[in-house]
Amino acid sequence: MTDTHCSVGIVAPQDAAFDVPLPLASGAALPGYQLRFETYGELNADKSNAILICHALSGHHHVAGRHHADEKTAGWWDNMIGPGKPIDTARFFVVGVNNLGGCHGSTGPSSVNPATGQPWGSAFPVVTVPDWVNAQARLADRLGIERWAAVIGGSLGGMQALHWSVAYPDRVAHALVIASAPKLSAQNIAFNDVARQAILTDPDFCGGDFYQQGTIPRRGLRLARMLGHITYLSDDGMGEKFGRMLRSGEYRFGYDVEFEIESYLRYQGDKFSDYFDANTYLLMTKALDYFDPAAAHGGDLAAALKPAQAQFLLASFTSDWRFSPERSRETVQALIAAGKRVSYAEIESAHGHDAFLMTDQPYVDLMRAYLDRVAKEVNA
């Protein structure tokens, strides 16, 4: 089967501009903003078959298909989204969106601040998961979607799906929260801060206003990504793929690349520093750190989730130590305590946190079975 056969094919991003200011959790407000998004499939007549895909830390709107025929890789969740795939674009109208603060077309730190005519840089306000969800709700209004058949996300995207269910209970029929957590642990925040420190202490960062200086804090971004990458994989998975393999077959007794894992991480770091924005990385990791819906309810997650009307599917992966199964189970327990309809599966996988982007069979089966149910509900 050719790739285009079961793919959404060639897609083009769209932009939606909003000129009503968006109040943010920090107390600041964005005067106006743009969201970049992509859609796949057809919205049905009663607009009931729409699915929102929320992106994770380094994600964006391009979730499926290719922008042009010779684009090397397809959208980041192309194995899950397309005709005949679990998130079936022959049945659903799928929307991928780049969040505020992003660096792939939505308003973010590298966009021009209308007040100064210069890039926002360090002046771009801190955004949170609730801010993103509010911005996405306005996009839904624009698209005429009153209620999502499902809001789906992994990791940081799962936090958005969870927040959608409580912030807009009547607008979400199903929330799929994958490899996520109800809040980060101290260890997770610690990892995020090491990544941020790598960026903040890069001399080319220039306090966040590097755009005007014509510099890019590549070294910091590269280190941040290398660290992140280690935490997204599992020891077993890494061992299986790289072990202690040497590039030249012998020790060189120096600090150049010797082990294959070093080569891989440096390659990933370099690639990332070419296409990602340092300020966006800082913002996204902060949004992760701040997310804690239970905080406003004295730490009672069940109380925080009480308003939700959606049905939930949660999934976690056995080798994911950054967002471990225990963290998903905390959310499941709170949902049960709040009397919500929830299903939960812990998937056997060696892929660590990245497993939510992979195709472990039980995971694909689970998503397919659940979304089949969603499709039947909306006659898609």
Add this chain to the structure above:
Amino acid sequence: MSAAHTLRPDLRLIADWISPHSRVLDLGCGDGQLLAALQQDKHIRGYGVDFDVANVVRCVAAGVNAVQGDLESGLADFGDHRFDHVVLSQTIQAMRHTEAILNEMLRVGREAIVTFPNFGYWQNRLQILKGHMPVSDTIPYQWYDTPNIHWCMLGDFEELCAKNGIRVVQRVVMDKGKRVSLLPNLRGSLAFYRVARG
């Protein structure tokens, strides 16, 4: 037509004991067909629990809420008194922590429904007399590859209940899908209990 109509006879009997609009927890729920039938016929709300991810997938496909979990480690996902009925169907004999699960069931639920193959069934006794461990419809395993580790007869289960301050509300014994009332411990291959606290 009622969905329970197509259920296995043992599940149909359990379904009869479940009150409409109640909250049900089905432990070792398998493919979720009991809960699916109860949702359709009695508008119950509930969850299945199963250790096997493939069964969670089957439940999801059947429109049943299921949570993957290991019953041996208790029912920590569920708070006290959350359910009207907690079902453990033909699983207790395969559990290591038999007493613990019985108490957990009556922590999270008002009433527990427990079913198990009756070791005292005459065919089982006959096979033992002939020098073999029983193999039958309700015990379809050889001794060396059976998941079952804790065999009991009616009196044994009732003693365990009494020891834990658990009251037997109702008992039914079946053989080949039919109720047995005369000499149940001899003639019944499957035992069904409704038990509650106090």
